[in-house]
Amino acid sequence: MVQSLNRTLDMKMGEDSNIILLGEDIGKDGGVFRVTEGLQAKYGEDRVIDTPLVELGIVGMAIGMSMNGLKPIPEIQFQDFIFTAFDQIVNQMAKMRYRSGGTITVPLVLRTPYGGGIRGGLYHSQSGESYFVHTSGLKVVTPSNPYDAKGLLSSSLDSKDPVIFLEPKRLYRSGKMEVPDEDYRIPLGKAKLLHEGDSVSIITYGSMVPAVLKTVTDNSLDADVLDLRTLSPMDRDSIIASARKTGRVVIVHEAPRTLGMGAEISALISESSIEYLYAPILRVTGPDVPFPYRLEDLYLPNSSRILSAVNRVLQFR
């Protein structure tokens, strides 16, 4: 996925000189995950800006740039550090269009790696998507493979609204696949049905997609697997269609359970489609504890937990 993101950024910067990247160590160093590798050498220090260590400044500057004709792509080195810029995101980025009566807009794409899988402990592993999805005015996107990464990043750059682009760092170096050279889009707000079945709907996104797919294949589950791709706004129609078809739903994500995305998906289904359900809506998620270092594998949802939830809803009478 790193390569796909890097090439997409390169392509877009080549097309549009108003695209500016800014963040910590994204220039000379190429980003701690190498997503911006080579871009400063190619486009110059003015367009790929190595910033001082101040996330609220990175985000605030990006907002001010986007208000004045540029298309900034700020990077927050780890999503865990975004909270130092949280006021800028919640109170400025998300509310500028509204509070200006639509006369000022903030088109930008904030990229940041999230989630576990690199033994990063409490502060290099968090999945904070709920904080952004709860905040109206933001779009929230997360790809689960290199192909989608390109298509979603391109669509995010087309958006006239600010996009929080969450990159599952666990998938940065996995899942090699062909990514076409030409320009294409994956529309925001549309989920993808990765596997079709009639018995159960497994709704997931981002870093958990490979684990869910593997569980489904390994166990020959007769399951819909829905990759949300956009978390805000969610793809209501696809979620409801699948839930109504199978009547049994399991939601899988890495973020903690309480007020994780699973809560909203569950509420959406039970307010719109309860009469179609044969079983409780179950959530397989990270537990409501800070992210650990040594016991990371225990924290992350795995096949056995997914399977056991699926079996519970399948066997429910």
Place this chain on the structure above:
Amino acid sequence: MVQSLNRTLDMKMGEDSNIILLGEDIGKDGGVFRVTEGLQAKYGEDRVIDTPLVELGIVGMAIGMSMNGLKPIPEIQFQDFIFTAFDQIVNQMAKMRYRSGGTITVPLVLRTPYGGGIRGGLYHSQSGESYFVHTSGLKVVTPSNPYDAKGLLSSSLDSKDPVIFLEPKRLYRSGKMEVPDEDYRIPLGKAKLLHEGDSVSIITYGSMVPAVLKTVTDNSLDADVLDLRTLSPMDRDSIIASARKTGRVVIVHEAPRTLGMGAEISALISESSIEYLYAPILRVTGPDVPFPYRLEDLYLPNSSRILSAVNRVLQFR
């Protein structure tokens, strides 16, 4: 409620010299809502600290105080401004016990007024409880009347864990009631059944409690009305008991719908009790838009919206 909070703070400060208040304008001015009125004059500038304008400093200092023997009660003047201190809350306050293996604790009570009702527009009206409830390591409490305010604040001060104490500013000056002078507690994590009925469960908290009660009384609804009082951890047992009894649930809160508390309550019920439900679980909430100034009354859930949701679940077949 202002008076009840003020007297409780006074009583507790009298009992325990390690209690320290800090915040903007809480001393000489007595707080912009008068909650700390007279306390600096009585306990001195060392114990009721007027701070510079820096929320992350207020919160950070409070954490450092509590790690070293004090019991601080920081105030954030409006919950809307807490996001400038959000990293301190999410990454320090909430995770200190965990990351220190339990050797360092952060017993403190962070007070802040939240919600609408004072024509405060985008930045003096937000209901951000979800941000805190999603963050494990924090307790989140909100009273709906002066009596509970005292009992919950006292229990919060007993807690060895950090408590976010959300004060519904709309109720600061309403709902006069007798508050006993003596010390008492309302346990954290316990909801209160304010009205009993068999047809529908209305689950709510904080600023919406009076509106819900009024709707129920005015329309003689045969409803359970549950005031959560503690939002984290919620009172699972009371929620489930009521939902199972009535089979019809409406959740009411002022915060926006998407990933508001309603989502978690709904998910909790549908994962534990779906077989008891006769109707969809509905949410009556603020819309997913920033909080307005002039159209505030349209934003806030009102009797007619509550009633219409109740009727929908009652009539659902």
Place this chain on the structure above:
Amino acid sequence: MSEEIVEHGDKERMIRGFGAMVLARTLNNKIMTAQRQGRVGFFTPTSGQEAAQIGLSMHLRKEDIIYQYYRDMPMMLHMGVPVDIIINQIYGNSMDIAKGRQMPSHLLARDYNFMSVPSPVATNLPLAVGTAYANRYLKKDGIVVASFGDGSSSTPDFHAAMNLAAVYNLPVIFFCENNGLAISLPTEKQTKVEIWKKAEAYGMPGILVNGSDMVDTYEKTREMVEYVRSGKGPVLIEARCPRMGPHSTSDDPTKYLTDIVKEGSDRDPLIISQKRLVEMGVITEQIASKIREDSQNFITSKFDELEKIPPPSPETLFEDVYEEPTWIIDEERGEIIGRN
């Protein structure tokens, strides 16, 4: 020095500046009265800070971009923002650019390069830096002004913005209107060091001006504005301009303040500036009185006229969250006001 200014053709500019001061004060007083009458919801008075703001903005040009704060109505008036635009925002009516969404005082006028004011103080400062970056990158003319109060110097955003502007050498004027208080906290308890001196810690020039005197502010800030305009980098200007009223209409200053500058007293910047201008021969007492009278009539009629404009329509609650409303917002609009 003052005579020199006049000779250099600044007389016109001085008169316009003074006129804007008077207009702003008149409007301020009108709003304060209307608020007490229940006709306006809230206001942060701007009295006492007119000379500071206008002393600076006399150097500004149309293409300059201003991140003003909630007391900068005088500067807006001076830079030509029509009174209607401001009063409609004070009422939050259906003609309000911000569609009645913001509390009064949180003004904006994009067409006049006045950006939008958030309540969390100083959080516009990093935006100003980004806007200045864009200006330079896009080779646009114009500098950026970011104003804020003394209390705001304690915020994270102040520190971030000052450092970034200096590191990238950007055309930003940081304009601190030090009115001596942050609500109830006096500046001496906010920080131990004079604010203009903090410029040095970031590597930019800083100066202090007497913000109660329009002419003094104008003269002393000239070099700073030129410095920024010529691309040398950012500056910090501190203008001392004591608050003349309560923090806001919700505030009772008697609790913490005894020494309030009285309207019409010899510490009132309108009086101070008027005296200077009369001494300099720019205006006469008669002209000043005429200006006051005209302002009064103009504001009164405008204010009463615009009060009749109805509030924004219910639909506006659901607009402008995104370019296009999401299904969520459509659904919520349907529930709350019915589908259209």
Place this chain on the structure above:
Amino acid sequence: MSEEIVEHGDKERMIRGFGAMVLARTLNNKIMTAQRQGRVGFFTPTSGQEAAQIGLSMHLRKEDIIYQYYRDMPMMLHMGVPVDIIINQIYGNSMDIAKGRQMPSHLLARDYNFMSVPSPVATNLPLAVGTAYANRYLKKDGIVVASFGDGSSSTPDFHAAMNLAAVYNLPVIFFCENNGLAISLPTEKQTKVEIWKKAEAYGMPGILVNGSDMVDTYEKTREMVEYVRSGKGPVLIEARCPRMGPHSTSDDPTKYLTDIVKEGSDRDPLIISQKRLVEMGVITEQIASKIREDSQNFITSKFDELEKIPPPSPETLFEDVYEEPTWIIDEERGEIIGRN
């Protein structure tokens, strides 16, 4: 001046300081090797910063409270934190005080007054101010030290903490270990002003010391420590101590850095400090060699021995979120590892 120190009975102290430097370097190198061998998950090397840290901590007392950052292992060793406590945290094993929850380098030793290190840089600084406030209020002895890197001077937390400590005149030493880089960003691009000079903007004294020389740091920081200890208020000390290796074991410094201080070269603080001490007659080359050898043996055996300790038990994942687990956590524990 150096002779004076020795005469004042500081010889013992110097030897202990040097011993700790050597021990820390030995442990650092051992961990770096172990990390390359896949035995340790991550580390931020501490080489190059030993002299700065220990030069300061030679003035500290048991009752002083230290908010160290992720490169302060040398200071911890010098202040008597047992090697076992540190190595167990490097492994994150079941004997780790933090129960294997933190990435290595994020050390803590509450019993030795070393607080816990978060990853978001500088965010401990406001905590240090609060702790100092508590100390004074409770009339406890002891000052507070808060250390951080040069990059951290740009953060909101630095600004907040510096201002608050000054406003309340609290006993805090802000100790900036300027290693010239924040990962890849050189300090000159971080800020235009030398960090020690920023003290002035907050109203506290600031000094610069040569952090590559233990003796120099020790001598120059003495007055500052006394100033803080006597209740006069906070200070800022900047110690220049170039980074000798990569930012962390995940970092490849060749991309951005050509001039790395080589181990054993005459810019290595161990070499610089050893020379000083030999010149001063505090140690001999022989003693220094002996110290190195002993350290090597000690560390190697400890490190290998503690590697055998098993990881924390699965239950620990669910402990210490709250004093008592909530029903939510109980439920989740049940789902993940089965109820007990």
